[in-house]
Amino acid sequence: MSYVLGIDIGVGTVRAAVCRRAAGREGWGPAQPLALGARSPQVAAALRMTADGTVVPAEVGQFPADAVRGYLNRVGDPLPMFFAGGYFPAHGLTAAMARWVVDRAWELMGEAPLRVALAHPSSWGDGRLGLLRAGLDEADLPGAVLVTRARAIVECHQAAGRAPTGGGLLGVYRLGGSTAEVALVAPQQPGRIELLASAELTDAGGFEVDGLSPADARAVLRPTVDLTAALVRSRGYGPEDLTAVLLAGAGGAAGDHVSELLGVVFPAPVVRDPQPHTTVAAGAALAGRPAVRPTAPALVGPTDAFAVLPATAPPEIARNRGAAGECPPRPPVNRVPVRAEN
Structure with a gap:
């Protein structure tokens, strides 16, 4: 079943939610949390690199010495962050985390999301948003919709009638x-x-x-x-x-x-919210819902190209308008490109 994926990357944890297309009619169901971790509904925002070079998050409560965290608040900082023996821009690490969540959702849901909506601090301006978009482009997520946390929170409470x-x-x-x-x-x-x-x-x-x-x-x-x-x-x-x-x-x-x-x-x-920890992720998924029925076929297999629909959801302000586009072929699961600073 088609779905929109909402992502909330915090300083300590990362959470996600999905909004599925309602069965039998043109519309969308309520947003529901997506269990990202093996033993917890969320994963730690700390990233680590496995022996085979795969970038993955740490489990909640586990922070290996070689893991990197705090990258979201460093987006826009000209100094790169040390990770896995190299130096990487904070926006690239943020995009790497988003890419992992997308791959994890694909694994759990059995199909690619029709759209990805990523929440970000409401005070960010065009500079940080531009850097984040560049990182998402490198992670093969050029069509991701960027949503302020404020809008995500409002969307979640409005959808519940609160x-x-x-x-x-x-x-x-x-x-x-x-x-x-x-x-x-x-x-x-x-x-x-x-x-x-x-x-x-x-x-x-x-x-x-x-x-x-x-x-x-x-x-x-x-x-x-x-x-x-x-x-x-x-x-x-x-x-x-x-x-x-x-x-x-x-x-x-x-x-x-x-x-x-x-x-x-x-x-x-x-x-x-009865589930306050997932309010932002759920609201991002709701904000990313396409306004019209998609004409593109649903993606059902890991060999298909990862695609997104045109960003028709109205933005809260013009500078947050999502870009539309067709993504390049999807990389192997859990392989996240992160570009080092020269």
Whole structure:
């Protein structure tokens, strides 16, 4: 069955979700998490190279000394990263991770995805997006749709009926393992939003509150809530102007602390996903759904060429419009080209 693959590459883990074409009618079903790891629904964002030169991710909780991680936050850094005896650009390593996820999805689903949608930090500009596209081209993924995390979060909550599809202002808050990202968006219509502002803190996240008392955890997380309020004020609005605040990322006690702190500042509902860890991946898959029925035949075998459909899904802003194109023949499974810096 045809499907769209959504990918969320974080600092600590990588998650994916698929959105299948609904059987018997023209439409799409709900987004569902895809179990990437052998013993966990996600894999670690750390990349390692096997003895035969294959680039693969580490299992969650396992970080070999020769693995490389933190590459997503280094996209745009002119200094390459040391990996497997060489130096590689961060955007190439990010694309290598995306390529592995695509191959893993192909293995699990039995066919290639009709489209790949990759979520990225909402604050990225054209420079970083251009580098990421270059890396995806080298990894034989030139038609991948790039989706801001803010849009992915909004898409996921809208699809579940937890957020309005048009009008009003929405606060978006994602708590990662070591970062917190916030955004202010204005939904225009289903599948389209206006990103008004975004910001990120790199010294506060879910890892920092593990094992802390509730009071200490809230003290660590309070600056992220202050940043959210400051972001809203920076655009001339007040806390009372928001229709809802949408959450993603950490769940459990950290999610409870975030909800409590946001609820004190914002009178609007603070909305949580029952599966907050997969919100971004699921939203990316939803954002990547083709708007029309594809005319190309489905791909069913590993010997077929990897192909994507024209990117007809409306972007949230023009600079995030996905490129369309036919990919070259697919490389052997798990073989990911990563180009070293000269």
